[in-house]
Amino acid sequence: MSQESEYGAGQIQVLEGLEAVRKRPAMYIGSTDSRGLHHLVYEVVDNSIDEALAGYCDDITVTIHDDGAVSVADDGRGIPVDTHEEYDRPALEVILTVLHAGGKFDNKSYQVSGGLHGVGVSVVNALSKWLEVEVRRDGAVWHQRFDHGEPEGDLERARDLEPDEETGTAITFWPDDDIFETDEFAFSTLSNRLRELAFLNSGVRITLRDERADDGVREETYEYEGGIREFVEYLNETRAAMHPDVIYFEDEDENIQVEVAMQATEELQGSIHAFANNINTREGGTHLTGFKTALTRVVNDYANENGLLNDLEENLRGEDIREGLTAVISVKHPDPQFEGQTKTKLGNSEVRGIVESAVHDGLGTYFEEHPDTAEAIVAKAVEAAKARKAAKKAEELTRRKSALESTSLPGKLADCQTRDPDEAELFIAEGDSAGGSAKQARDPEFQAVLPIRGKVLNVEKHRLDRILENDQIRNIITAIGAGIGDEFDVEEVRYKKIIMATDADVDGAHIRTLLLTFFYRHMRPLLEGGYVYATQPPLYRIRYRGETYDAMTDAERDEIIEEVCDGNPSQVQRFKGLGEMNPEQLWETTMNPDNRILKQITIEDAAAADKMFSVLMGDAVEPRKQFIQENAPEAEWIDI
Numbered sequence: 249m250s251q252e253s254e255y256g257a258g259q260i261q262v263l264e265g266l267e268a269v270r271k272r273p274a275m276y277i278g279s280t281d282s283r284g285l286h287h288l289v290y291e292v293v294d295n296s297i298d299e300a301l302a303g304y305c306d307d308i309t310v311t312i313h314d315d316g317a318v319s320v321a322d323d324g325r326g327i328p329v330d331t332h333e334e335y336d337r338p339a340l341e342v343i344l345t346v347l348h349a350g351g352k353f354d355n356k357s358y359q360v361s362g363g364l365h366g367v368g369v370s371v372v373n374a375l376s377k378w379l380e381v382e383v384r385r386d387g388a389v390w391h392q393r394f395d396h397g398e399p400e401g402d403l404e405r406a407r408d409l410e411p412d413e414e415t416g417t418a419i420t421f422w423p424d425d426d427i428f429e430t431d432e433f434a435f436s437t438l439s440n441r442l443r444e445l446a447f448l449n450s451g452v453r454i455t456l457r458d459e460r461a462d463d464g465v466r467e468e469t470y471e472y473e474g475g476i477r478e479f480v481e482y483l484n485e486t487r488a489a490m491h492p493d494v495i496y497f498e499d500e501d502e503n504i505q506v507e508v509a510m511q512a513t514e515e516l517q518g519s520i521h522a523f524a525n526n527i528n529t530r531e532g533g534t535h536l537t538g539f540k541t542a543l544t545r546v547v548n549d550y551a552n553e554n555g556l557l558n559d560l561e562e563n564l565r566g567e568d569i570r571e572g573l574t575a576v577i578s579v580k581h582p583d584p585q586f587e588g589q590t591k592t593k594l595g596n597s598e599v600r601g602i603v604e605s606a607v608h609d610g611l612g613t614y615f616e617e618h619p620d621t622a623e624a625i626v627a628k629a630v631e632a633a634k635a636r637k638a639a640k641k642a643e644e645l646t647r648r649k650s651a652l653e654s655t656s657l658p659g660k661l662a663d664c665q666t667r668d669p670d671e672a673e674l675f676i677a678e679g680d681s682a683g684g685s686a687k688q689a690r691d692p693e694f695q696a697v698l699p700i701r702g703k704v705l706n707v708e709k710h711r712l713d714r715i716l717e718n719d720q721i722r723n724i725i726t727a728i729g730a731g732i733g734d735e736f737d738v739e740e741v742r743y744k745k746i747i748m749a750t751d752a753d754v755d756g757a758h759i760r761t762l763l764l765t766f767f768y769r770h771m772r773p774l775l776e777g778g779y780v781y782a783t784q785p786p787l788y789r790i791r792y793r794g795e796t797y798d799a800m801t802d803a804e805r806d807e808i809i810e811e812v813c814d815g816n817p818s819q820v821q822r823f824k825g826l827g828e829m830n831p832e833q834l835w836e837t838t839m840n841p842d843n844r845i846l847k848q849i850t851i852e853d854a855a856a857a858d859k860m861f862s863v864l865m866g867d868a869v870e871p872r873k874q875f876i877q878e879n880a881p882e883a884e885w886i887d888i
Contacts, residue, residue, distance in 0.1 A: 266374035266397040276371045281429050291368035292320040299324030300452045311457040312433050321418035326385030338403045344373045373397050376421040385415045443470045450475030476509040476576040483574050486862040488514040491621040497610025506606045510575035512625050518570040519858045522577045524594040533594030535579045538603030546611045551626045564629045571632040639713035658723035662687045664696040674743040678750040681827030689831035704762045708865035738773040747781045751825035765865050784845040785838045791819040
C-alpha cells in the first residue's frame, strides 16, 4: 500500500494581501496576455472616470512612455492622503496595497462607479514592477513609490501646491514582465476604449499620448458633448441611415439613469451595444433584455395600429426589427450586480422594467411625431421577416438533404478521429491544392481539413436566406456543427480550434477577412471564446550547412542570411502559397503544434470590430478608400 501524502492544517496556504494577486493574476484581470495588460490601464482610468461621474474631473490624460510605463493623470479631487484610522497608514497607501479598499461601497463618495469591487488600482500595483503616484490636494503635492506592490518608502510631501495649480492624481506604473506574456501596449486598443468612455460620459475630455514614435509624440483627444448620440453617429459613418436624426431619450427612476440612442440604417447587419456604469456588458443583461422587449412591442403596436402587417399575417420578431439598427444603451446604477469580476453581464432585475418603460415612452412618442420614419422602419422589418422565413425553408431543406445522404458532413471534409472538441482542430484551407497537401500532412488523430475554393460569399451584403444558398458557407456551417445565427450553440462546436489556412498574399488576406466577417456576424461566440485562429506560415525557407531556418518577413530573412549564414546561404526558397508546399513542408511550418505559429483572433472591442467590418466589407466605398489611404500611405489610389 502506498504511503498517503500528508494533508493537514500545515499544508493549507493563506495568501495575504497582494500576494494572492501575483499568484493568481487571471482571477483579477482575466488573463496575463495582451488583454490583461491593457486591463491595467482601464482599472486606473476607471478611477478617473468615477471622479468625472461625481462631478469633480474634466480632463484625463493617458500617456504611453517610451520606457514601457503608462501614466494616467486627472484633475479630480486627488486620492485622500490623511491617515486611515483602522490601518494607521495614509489612505493613499491603503488604497494601493489593500484589496477591497476604496470609496465606492457606501455611495457617499461616489453615487455611480464602475470599479465596485474595490480591487482595481491595488491589483495594478500588485502586478507592476514599480508604481509611482503623485497626488495634488490638501495644499500640497504628495508622492509615493511602490516596488512590486510594496511601499518603497513613506508618503512624502514633495512641495506646496501653487495658487493656480489644480488638484488631481497621476499614477505611473511599469507592468511586471515576469507576469505578463507581453509588455507592448497597443495605441489602437487603448484608443478604442478611451473613445468609448468619452462617448459614454459627455463633456469629459480624454487625451491619449504615445511617446514611443520616432517622429514625435502621437496624440489624440476624445471629447463628445453629444454623448451616446455621437457614438451612434460614429458607428454609422459607413452606413446609410434611414433617417437623419439619431433617436435619443433618457429617463431616471430609483436613482438609476437610462440613456438610449438609436438610428435605423439600410444595412443588413445590426449593431447594438449595451453598457452599465461605462462597462461594455458584452454578454448583455437585464438592460439589453428590457430594450429588446420594449423595442419589439412598440414597433409591433405601431404596425398593427396602422395596418402595416397585412401581407405578413403575423407579428414581427425582434430579429426582424433589429436588422440594420444601430443602438447604444447606457445605464448608470448606484449598486450594479455584475456576473464576476470581468463584468460582462448585468444582473439587476429592476433594471429591465426601468429600461422597458423608458423605451416604450421615448420611442412611442418619437413614432407619433415622425410617422414617415416609423413606417420606413416597419417596412424594412417586414422585408427582413420575409427573408427570415425564406432562410428557415432553406435551413429545413439543407437538413432534409443531409438526412438523406450517407453522412451529414461535407464530402470534401477530411475529418479527424477524435470526438473531443478540446483536442480537435479544423483547418479551413484555401484551394484544392493546399487542401490536398494539408490532408496528406495532417495528423488524422486530431486534425481535420476542409478545402474551400475561391472567395466565400461576403455576408455583410446578404441576408441569411442568400447566405445559406452558398455551398462554401453551408460546408463550413455543417463541419463546425453548431448551427448559425440566433440558433448557434457554441456547446455543439465540433472543434475548439478553427484555423484559417490562407496564403500570405492579398488574395489570402481577402479570403481571411471574408471568413472573419462570416464568423463575426453569424458565429460570434467562436471569436468570443477564442476558437478562431489564422496560420502564420513562413515566407522564406533558408538552408545553410544542412540546417533549415524559416523567416516570416523580408527583414527576418536578411537577418538570418547575414548573421547565421555569413551572407552565403545554400538556398533561399520563397513560398508563394500553402499550395506549393509539399506535405512535409506544410506539416513542419504550419500544422505541427511543436513548430507552427498561430494567431488567435479575438474581439477586444465589439463596437470597433463592428465598425471595421462595415468599413472593409460594406457597400460604402469612400470610408474604405479613406481607410486604405490612411493605413497604406505608400499605396497609390487610382480612380477608374
